Each structure stands twice: as structure tokens, then as C-alpha cells.
Amino acid sequence: MSQQSQILTRRIDKDILEVFIGPQHPGSGHMRIILRVDGDIIVEAEPDIGFVHRTMEKLAEGREWVKNQPLFERMAILDAANCTLGYIMAIEKLLGIEPPPRAKYIRTILAELNRIASHLYGMGIFAILLGHSTMYMWFFGDREVFVELAERLTGQRLTHSFFWPGGVRRDLPSGFKDELEKGIKYFEKRLKEYEVMFLKNPVIRSRLEGVGYISRQKAAELGIVGPNIRASGIRHDVRIEEPYAAYPELDFEVPIYKEGDALARTLQRVDELRESLKILKQAVNRIPEGPILHEKYLKMFTKVLKDVLETEKRVKLAPALFNLRPPKGEAYARVEAGRGEYFYYVVSDGQNKPYRVRVVSPSFRNSIVFKYVLPGHRVADLPAIYGSIDYFPPEADR
Amino acid sequence: MAIVERLIDLILWPPLFYYIIFPGLIFVMIFEMFLIWSERKIAGRVQMRYGPLEIAPRLAGAPQLMADLIRYALQEVIIPRTVDKLPFVIAPIAAFVIALMPLLVTPFSPTFLPVTTEGSILIAAALTTIPPLLLILAGWASNNKFSLVGSARESFLIATYEIIILLVIASMSFLYGTLDFLKAVEAQQALLWGIILNPIAAITYFVAVMMGTSRFPFEIAEAESEIVMGAFTEYSGIMFGLAMGISYARMFVYNIIFVLLFLGGWSPLGGIVTGNYILDSIILPGASVAIKAVIISLLMVFTRAVYGRYRIDHALKGGWGFWFIMALVSIGLSAAVVYLMEVF
Amino acid sequence: MAETSAGPRYSERNVEERMGLLDKAKMHAKALSLGMLRLARPQRITLRYPLERPVLSEGYRGMIVLNNDKCIGCSLCARVCPAAAMKMFNAAPKKLRPVINYERCIFCGYCVDICPVEALYHVPVHDLVFENRDDMVFDLETFTKEPEEPEHVRKVRVVIDEEKGLRYVPVNSE
Incomplete structure (x- = not known):
């Protein structure tokens, strides 16, 4: 045999093989995990992140x-409302204003629509990683219902850009309530089918039971967030700890x-879907009547802007x-987004641009899991x- | 005229006819295209979509597979510099050829067959065990980590499913008291279909074949999200198409054995006598065997729409811990049936 | 553990026990029969896209069109554009007008919302094909004209349905 045909693998240690999963790998996303097996x-x-880093914090300045x-919504485009809501709320805190109640309810509706869509997306990817192509299609197909609803509310399927400081950009469109209720009814039926096809499917069960165990203490030490930490028994949800919106x-x-x-994390997500419904x-x-923008800004509206608000229910900028x-x-x-807690820290020096915006995204905090949970x-x-971690590289890299 | 007759004779010469035309190469090609198309269609129907449709929507996208085949055939075959060339090239081709070889001893009709031998079941069972070895070779020669992992997984699986399949086949030949497919089918016609006589053996065989031909949930050796394409990661063009076809060809062969051992072979159509030699001895019995095999194959590809994939240790645990025991039980059941037949 | 009062609260739940052999067989059978049911009665939501196109909802933020008569040339749209897709230019002396580069546009609709005279508006058209990148930079003439979708497409209305999730109802074009 020629020299060439010998197997060229780098031996780290005796019998240890180094395998690079990603970024050019069907199961990795925009990241690389270096495994020694x-x-x-x-x-x-070793999670090797940063392949889709876009210097968002600097750009924001x-x-x-x-x-x-x-x-910012391009961090997690499938969860756009949740990941921009935190930024808008931080601005509102700087300005010292609170959105009117109706705007808060509309924000809640969009945030929950996004949470459902985001969970379905994550679980769809999860299913195809486990080889379950049907659930992949079902999750993504049913996600379409909520994306469609979000489109009717905001005017875009994913990139909603829906909030103004002190309110929202649009009121609920006519007939939205009926459509939403139909969508919810449909989805409740589908959740039962998911149970048979995915959650209680013995093949999927055997893949998930006892896999990727994160103890309560480990979860706290690593500082992971979102459904992952809630599946490890820690009571942490920003919606309860630091309530916002409605x-x-x-x-x-x-x-x-x-x-x-992994099974607890999956079941946690599915239960959250039910709660979101x-x-x-x-x-x-329960949505109250009223304005959808803070009165401070409504006062400054010119006649044209007021007309548009009344006839088209569209808040002009x-x-x-x-x-x-x-x-x-x-x-x-x-903000509690689909994947966990978004943290925004903004500094203003009184200019029309932020002096500093710091974003801590949930996927970034969850990425550490790979290092400590995969071995073994x-x-x-x-x-x-x-x-099951529902890791989303663009969100982590920012 | 003499030439034409000689040609017809040559074509109808059983070894050639069996290996090249029906149920061999040409039929297997058609079967594979049909099966892959229906696999995609079945999955599509279950998955809220259409499956292949764009090419000729009126034919439900059936020419899609022709298009795929042409694409594979015309694509450049890239042989990486780091591979071991000879085994790399030989492995999929040899695997495909050998995968079809059991067809030489599996009769499709009681009278028209290529090889008459007392041990046809034995030969067929032996030949089906060879292609997976060549798949391991392909992965080994590829010099790629993912191929190696795929080969390793395949070699783990072989040990499991081959033993189960061989045990089940042994239990059935024990039941019929013969190692000849012809006699096995005759025994079934005289008595009952094997699937009724020994249902445990049938189910065990079915699952073991799914394991052996990497159907879901046992699609472990090629798990895309884990090891890209298993042993075939480095293949491209027609070689990749061939490699993809091996598991379907093997599934077809296994299912023909299934039909002959459990589903009464060429009954019911094989019994009809019309007087035409070709119709009586080739088309009618052959069609009944082939149709049954296709139905079993469709059942196997349907599972893609319901399951994810097992982890290798789960599959091995299931194989050794449950199905292996079931295979032993099926031998016991065969013994019981034989005993009962002796008594009554 | 869970408080009984209304309002957001935590509730502790448990994963079920591991399945026994019999349960497994039952769930296998259930999953397979659900698959069979869907095979027999498929429920498809595929939109055969280039042939069929959805009617976009009323407030859809689609392509942007300029009403040249209303425009006062205030440049606010160009200033607010987060993607720098809109630029002002001198259409005539002392007459600034915006033009748009659809290569950059992200359809956030900020320009439409900031326009103080409603000179910009969205049309419910989103999918246009350009042959080259230069065509994506609209000049004043194309920017003031409402883009039209190709004629051969079948328009369907997307309806949210309790049974099927999404249903596509063909729109009869008169």
C-alpha cells in the first residue's frame, strides 16, 4: 500500500480521535463542535462559536x-418580537414611560405567537436531527399558522419590527380574534397528535430518556436560561420574576x-406551547380598549398622522x-424569549444614538452546555x- | 430466423434471464425507482406535503427518479486523493452485483428456474451476508472519519441482524424440513402459508431485514445528522447512486426470500394454467412473487414517516435482547408445529 | 406546590415513568396507525408557489411606492432607513425625491411610517424578479409606479382553518 492510502488522523492521545462537527455538517448549524472521542x-x-458574528453591539452605537x-431582530429572526421587546423596554425605562394597556396586550400577543413559532422551529430541527422527518415537517407546517397570524398583525412574516418606544406600530386587525381562536383550536388538536407521533414514540423516547442530564446545581453553575433551566428544576422565568407587558x-x-x-426539556417546551395558547x-x-401609543407622543401627532391612526389603525413614526x-x-x-432570557443593557449619553447597547442572548448562555454536558x-x-438545548447560532454570535 | 430464435433462447436461458432481466438487474432498477418514488410520496403524504411533483404533475412526479438517475449518471465521479482507490471503486460495484446474486437461486416459478439445487435457501442466505462486508470496505477505503464511524456502526449491526435472519431462516427450513425454496413453497401450498404457521419468525425476519437494509428506525449506519452519509460520505455521481441503491436491492432480495418462505411463493397466481408456456411459467408466478415483495417493501419504507432513528446501542440491545430471543423462540415454535403435524 | 390564585405561577410536573414492553408495543401501534391515517387522508398545506401565490394580508409591508405629487422632499425617509436603501436625489432644482434600492431594502416600513404626508405606501406585492442588480435600484419613474405581479399566477387567499390549519381558497380574478 502506498503512503497516501494510510489513514491520516491526528492522534491526540492513544485511541482518541478528533472529530469536527461543523460548520459544514448536516447536523451542526453555523457552529463547530470539536469532539474528542x-x-x-x-x-x-469544545463548542467553537462565532461563525456568524455580526458585531451587532457596535453597529447599534x-x-x-x-x-x-x-x-436586533436579526439575532433570532424566528423570535423577532421577543428579542426586540427587551431593547424597546430598556429605552422606555430610560425615557421613563410606560406603554398604554392595550399596547401591552398587543405586545403580549405577538410575543406569545413568536414563542410558539420559535419553539416549533426548535423542535422541528430537533426532530430532523433525530431522523424524524415527519415531525420536522409537522412542526414547521403548523408553525406556518402562527407565522401567518403574526403577518396579519404586523405586516411581515418574521421581521416584525413591531414596537415603538411607548407602544406598538399597529392595532389588531379586524377579524384577528376569530382567526387566532381558529388557529388555537387547530393547534390544540395537533398537540395530541404530536404526543403520539413524537413525545410518546418509543424510538424518540429511548433517544431522549436520561440523555444530556443537567443537574439542578450544574444548571445554576453554568448559568443556562430558558426552558433548559426550567427542565432542571429551577424556577426561573422572567415573565414571573420581573413581569413585563401584560x-x-x-x-x-x-x-x-x-x-x-433531553426528554424533560422537550416536554417542558411542549407544555409551554400549551400555556402560550x-x-x-x-x-x-381581555384586551382593553384605548390608545396603542403613549400619550406623550400622541400629542405630537400632526393631522395626517392622526388620520392614519384613526382610519388605518397604524401608528406612524x-x-x-x-x-x-x-x-x-x-x-x-x-425579556423571556423562546429560548430563554434576553438581557439588554443600554447607556445613553443624551444623544440620538445609544452610547452602548449590551445584549446577552439566551443561546450564548446555553452554548456552554456543550462543553460540560457532552462528555460521557x-x-x-x-x-x-x-x-434539546435548542441552540441557535446566530442568536449566540450576535 | 434462426438467429432470432437463438437470441430468444439466450434471453430465456434461466441464469441470464434471472440475473439480467427479471428479477435481476433491469427489474431491480425499475423496482428501485418505483420504491424510492413511493417512499418519497408516502413520506410526503404523511408530512403535509406532496413529495416529488414538479416533473410531470399528472404522473405525480414519477419521472423525478429518472431525472435523478440521469443526474447521478452524468455527474462527475470524484475520487479523493486520499482514498485507497481500488477498494474504494470496487466496493459499491461489487456490493451491488453480489446483492443481486441470491436471485439466481430464488425461484420465481415452479418450472422456470436457473439453478436447481437442494441447498438453495442456504446459498441465498449465504450470499446475502456478503454485501455489508463490502460496505465496511467502502468506508474503510474512504479514509474519512465519518465513513469510518459509519463502517464501524455497520459492522456492529451486521453481527446482530445477520444472526437473527439466519436463525429465522433456519427455523423455517426446519419447519418445512428442506433447504430448497421449491420444496418450501410446495410445503406451504400443501399446508398453510409460513406467516400463519410461524408468525413470530415472520415478524422477527421483517424487523431484522429493516435493520439490515437501514430502514427507519434502524437507519443508523447512514445517520445524516450524525455522520453525514456513513460509509458513502466520499462517494459522488453514479457511484453514490449505486451505493444508495444497494440497500434497496438488498431489501428486494430479502423480501423475495420473505415471500418464498412466509407468503406462499407464487400462489395464488402461479396455479393458473393457460397453456402459454411464458405466461404460465414466468409471468403469472413471477408477478405474484414480485407483487408480494413490493408490498412488503412498501411497508418497510413506510416506517420512515413514523420513526426517528435509534442509537446504535439501542438497536443492538433490541437486536440481542429481544429479537435474538424471538428468533430462538421461533425455532421452538417451528419445532412445536412440526411435532403437532406429526401427531395429527 | 402551585398557588391557587390566578396570575402567572410555576407548576412542577413530572416526566412519566419509562415505558414497559407492553406500553411500547401500544405506542408503536398508535404511532404507526396515525401514520397510516395520514397516509390515507393526507392533510397538505403545500402552496405550489410559483404557480399559486397568496393574496397578502391587508396591511402587508410589501413593495414601496412613491406618490410623487404628495412628496415634499423632506428627506426623512432616507434618514430613517435602517438599511440605507433609500436615497434622495435632485429630481429638479430644489426638488428632492427619494429612490429605493431593493437590494438593500429590508421591508421594515419605517419610511412609510415616518412620511409626514403619506407620500409613500406599501402595495401587497412582494415577489418580483430582477434580471440584474442594477434593475433593483429603482429610479423615480419605476418608484412611482405600482409593481405588478406576473399574470400567469393563480391567486389564493390564505384562510386559517380549524381542521386543516391553513387552507388556500382560489381567488377568481374577474
Whole structure:
């Protein structure tokens, strides 16, 4: 045999093979995980993130306050409302204003629509990583219902850019309540089918049970967030800890699982879907009448702007909103997005552009899981863990 | 005229006819295209979509597979510099050829067959065990980490499913008291279909074949989200198409054995006598065997729409811990049936 | 553990026990029969896209059109554009007008919303094909004209349905 035909693998240690999963790999997303495997067992895992880093925090410093909204929603385009809501709330804190109640309810509705869509997206990817192509299609197909609803509300399927500081851009369209209720009814039926096809499917069960276990303590140490930490038995949900929008007025539960494995994380997400449906039902029924923008800005509206608001129920961008100059100071806001807690810290130096915007995204905080949870598992467990963490590289890299 | 007759004779010469035309190469090609198309269609129907449709929507996208085949055939075959060339090239081709070889001893009709031998079941069972070895070779020669992992997984699986399949086949030949497919089918015609005589063996065989031909949920050796394409990661063009076809060809062969051992072979159509030799001895019995095999194959590809994939250790645990025992039980059941037949 | 009062609260739940052999067989059968049911009665939501196109909802933020008569040339739209897709130019002396580059546009609709005289508006058309990148930079003439979708497409209305999720109802074009 020629020299060439010998197997060229770098030996790190005796019998340890280094496998690069990604970024050019059907099961990795825009990231790389460097695995060192001993036979089929992972002994070391290194998440190598940053392949889709876009310097968002720096870019944000060069744009007027409201212009950053379309920028930040590109972190997690499938969860656009949740990931921009925190930024808008931080601005509102700087300005010292509160949106009117109706605007809060509309924000809640869109946030929950996005949460459902985001969970369905994550679980769809999860299903295809486990080889379950039907559930992949079902999750994505049913997600379309909620994307469609969000489109009717905001005018775009994904990039909603829906909030103004002090309110929202549009009122609920006519007939939205009926459509939403139909969508909810449909989805409740589908959840039962998911149970048979996915959650209780013995093949999927055997892939998930006991895989990727994160203990309560480990979860707290690593500082992971969102459904992942709630599946490890820690009570942490920003919607309860630091209520925002219309959440404190609504009746819902945040499911907590103690098991901490991939199955608990999956069940937690599905339970959250159910709770989101509950929230949507209540919000759309209890929504109060009233303005959808803070009166401070409504006063500045010219006649044309008022006409549009009355006839088309569309809040125009008053120049005062565009030339926003929040008083000097700093503020933070937290939001519970689909994947976990978004944290925004903004500093204003009184100019029309932010001095600094710091974003901590949930996927970034969850990415550490790979390093500490993968070792000891089989290579075939990587998709199960990756999918159950619901890691989304663009969100982590920003 | 003599030439034409000689040609017809040559074509109808059983070894050639069996290996090249029916049920061999040409039929297997058609079967594969039909099966892959219907696999995609079945999955599409279950998955809220259409499956292949764009090419000739009136034919439900059936020419899609022709298009795929042409694409594979015309694509450049890239042989990476780091592979071991000879085994890399030989492995999929040899695997495909050998995968079809059991067809030489599996009769499709009681009178028209290429090889008459007392041990046809034995030969067929032996030949079906060879292609997976060549798949391991392909992965080994590829010099790629994912191919290696795929090969390793395949080799783990082989040990499991081959033993189960061989045990089940042994239990059935025990039941019929013969190692000849012809006699096995005759025994079934005289008595009952094998699937009724020994249902445990039938189910075990079905699952083991799914494991052996990497159907879901046992699609472990090619798990896309884990190891890209398993042993065939480095293949491209027609070689990749061939490699893809191996598992379907093997499934077809296994299912023909299934039909002969469990589903009464060429009954009911094989019993009809019309007087035409070709119709009586080739088309009618052949069609009944082939149709049954296709139905079993469709059942196997349907599982793609319901399952994800097992982890290798789950599959091995299931194989050794449950199905292996079921295979042993099926031997016991065969013994019981034989005993009962002796008594009554 | 869970409080009984209304309002958001945590609720602790448990993963079910591991399935026994019999349960597994039952769930296998259930999953397979659900698959069979869907095979027999498919429920499709595929929109055969280039042939069929959805009617976009009323407030859809589609392509942007300029009403040249209303425009006062205030440049606010160009200033607010987060993607720098809109630029002002001198259409005539002392007459600024915006033009748009659809290569950059992200359809956020800020320009439409900031226009103080409603000179810009969205049309419910989103999918246009350009042969080259230069065509995507609209000049004043194309920017003031409402884009039209190709004629051969079948228009369907997307209806949210309790049974099927999404239903596509063909729109009869008169």
C-alpha cells in the first residue's frame, strides 16, 4: 500500500480521535463542535462559536435608537418580537414611560405567537436531527399558522419590527380574534397528535430518556436560561420574576421539570406551547380598549398622522420618536424569549444614538452546555443534546 | 430466423434471464425507482406535503427518479486523493452485483428456474451476508472519519441482524424440513402459508431485514445528522447512486426470500394454467412473487414517516435482547408445529 | 406546590415513568396507525408557489411606492432607513425625491411610517424578479409606479382553518 492510502488522523492521545462537527455538517448549524472521542464515547467537547458574528453591539452605537430594532431582530429572526421587546423596554425605562394597556396586550400577543413559532422551529430541527422527518415537517407546517397570524398583525412574516418606544406600530386587525381562536383550536388538536407521533414514540423516547442530564446545581453553575433551566428544576422565568407587558394580569403556569434530561426539556417546551395558547386566548379576550401609543407622543401627532391612526389603525413614526434623545443614564430590561432570557443593557449619553447597547442572548448562555454536558455521551447523542438545548447560532454570535 | 430464435433462447436461458432481466438487474432498477418514488410520496403524504411533483404533475412526479438517475449518471465521479482507490471503486460495484446474486437461486416459478439445487435457501442466505462486508470496505477505503464511524456502526449491526435472519431462516427450513425454496413453497401450498404457521419468525425476519437494509428506525449506519452519509460520505455521481441503491436491492432480495418462505411463493397466481408456456411459467408466478415483495417493501419504507432513528446501542440491545430471543423462540415454535403435524 | 390564585405561577410536573414492553408495543401501534391515517387522508398545506401565490394580508409591508405629487422632499425617509436603501436625489432644482434600492431594502416600513404626508405606501406585492442588480435600484419613474405581479399566477387567499390549519381558497380574478 502506498503512503497516501494510510489513514491520516491526528492522534491526540492513544485511541482518541478528533472529530469536527461543523460548520459544514448536516447536523451542526453555523457552529463547530470539536469532539474528542474514545471509540463512540465523547471525552471532550469544545463548542467553537462565532461563525456568524455580526458585531451587532457596535453597529447599534452608530444608529438612531429606533433604527436598531430591525438590527436586533436579526439575532433570532424566528423570535423577532421577543428579542426586540427587551431593547424597546430598556429605552422606555430610560425615557421613563410606560406603554398604554392595550399596547401591552398587543405586545403580549405577538410575543406569545413568536414563542410558539420559535419553539416549533426548535423542535422541528430537533426532530430532523433525530431522523424524524415527519415531525420536522409537522412542526414547521403548523408553525406556518402562527407565522401567518403574526403577518396579519404586523405586516411581515418574521421581521416584525413591531414596537415603538411607548407602544406598538399597529392595532389588531379586524377579524384577528376569530382567526387566532381558529388557529388555537387547530393547534390544540395537533398537540395530541404530536404526543403520539413524537413525545410518546418509543424510538424518540429511548433517544431522549436520561440523555444530556443537567443537574439542578450544574444548571445554576453554568448559568443556562430558558426552558433548559426550567427542565432542571429551577424556577426561573422572567415573565414571573420581573413581569413585563401584560403577563402579570394573565393566568398561566410555567411548567417546571426536575429530571433535567433531553426528554424533560422537550416536554417542558411542549407544555409551554400549551400555556402560550392559554395566554393567547386570555389576552385576545381581555384586551382593553384605548390608545396603542403613549400619550406623550400622541400629542405630537400632526393631522395626517392622526388620520392614519384613526382610519388605518397604524401608528406612524412621529419625528419625535425618530429623533429620540433619552436623558443621560443607563437602563436594563429582561425579556423571556423562546429560548430563554434576553438581557439588554443600554447607556445613553443624551444623544440620538445609544452610547452602548449590551445584549446577552439566551443561546450564548446555553452554548456552554456543550462543553460540560457532552462528555460521557455517545457521538449519536450529540444531535439529541444539540436539539434539546435548542441552540441557535446566530442568536449566540450576535 | 434462426438467429432470432437463438437470441430468444439466450434471453430465456434461466441464469441470464434471472440475473439480467427479471428479477435481476433491469427489474431491480425499475423496482428501485418505483420504491424510492413511493417512499418519497408516502413520506410526503404523511408530512403535509406532496413529495416529488414538479416533473410531470399528472404522473405525480414519477419521472423525478429518472431525472435523478440521469443526474447521478452524468455527474462527475470524484475520487479523493486520499482514498485507497481500488477498494474504494470496487466496493459499491461489487456490493451491488453480489446483492443481486441470491436471485439466481430464488425461484420465481415452479418450472422456470436457473439453478436447481437442494441447498438453495442456504446459498441465498449465504450470499446475502456478503454485501455489508463490502460496505465496511467502502468506508474503510474512504479514509474519512465519518465513513469510518459509519463502517464501524455497520459492522456492529451486521453481527446482530445477520444472526437473527439466519436463525429465522433456519427455523423455517426446519419447519418445512428442506433447504430448497421449491420444496418450501410446495410445503406451504400443501399446508398453510409460513406467516400463519410461524408468525413470530415472520415478524422477527421483517424487523431484522429493516435493520439490515437501514430502514427507519434502524437507519443508523447512514445517520445524516450524525455522520453525514456513513460509509458513502466520499462517494459522488453514479457511484453514490449505486451505493444508495444497494440497500434497496438488498431489501428486494430479502423480501423475495420473505415471500418464498412466509407468503406462499407464487400462489395464488402461479396455479393458473393457460397453456402459454411464458405466461404460465414466468409471468403469472413471477408477478405474484414480485407483487408480494413490493408490498412488503412498501411497508418497510413506510416506517420512515413514523420513526426517528435509534442509537446504535439501542438497536443492538433490541437486536440481542429481544429479537435474538424471538428468533430462538421461533425455532421452538417451528419445532412445536412440526411435532403437532406429526401427531395429527 | 402551585398557588391557587390566578396570575402567572410555576407548576412542577413530572416526566412519566419509562415505558414497559407492553406500553411500547401500544405506542408503536398508535404511532404507526396515525401514520397510516395520514397516509390515507393526507392533510397538505403545500402552496405550489410559483404557480399559486397568496393574496397578502391587508396591511402587508410589501413593495414601496412613491406618490410623487404628495412628496415634499423632506428627506426623512432616507434618514430613517435602517438599511440605507433609500436615497434622495435632485429630481429638479430644489426638488428632492427619494429612490429605493431593493437590494438593500429590508421591508421594515419605517419610511412609510415616518412620511409626514403619506407620500409613500406599501402595495401587497412582494415577489418580483430582477434580471440584474442594477434593475433593483429603482429610479423615480419605476418608484412611482405600482409593481405588478406576473399574470400567469393563480391567486389564493390564505384562510386559517380549524381542521386543516391553513387552507388556500382560489381567488377568481374577474
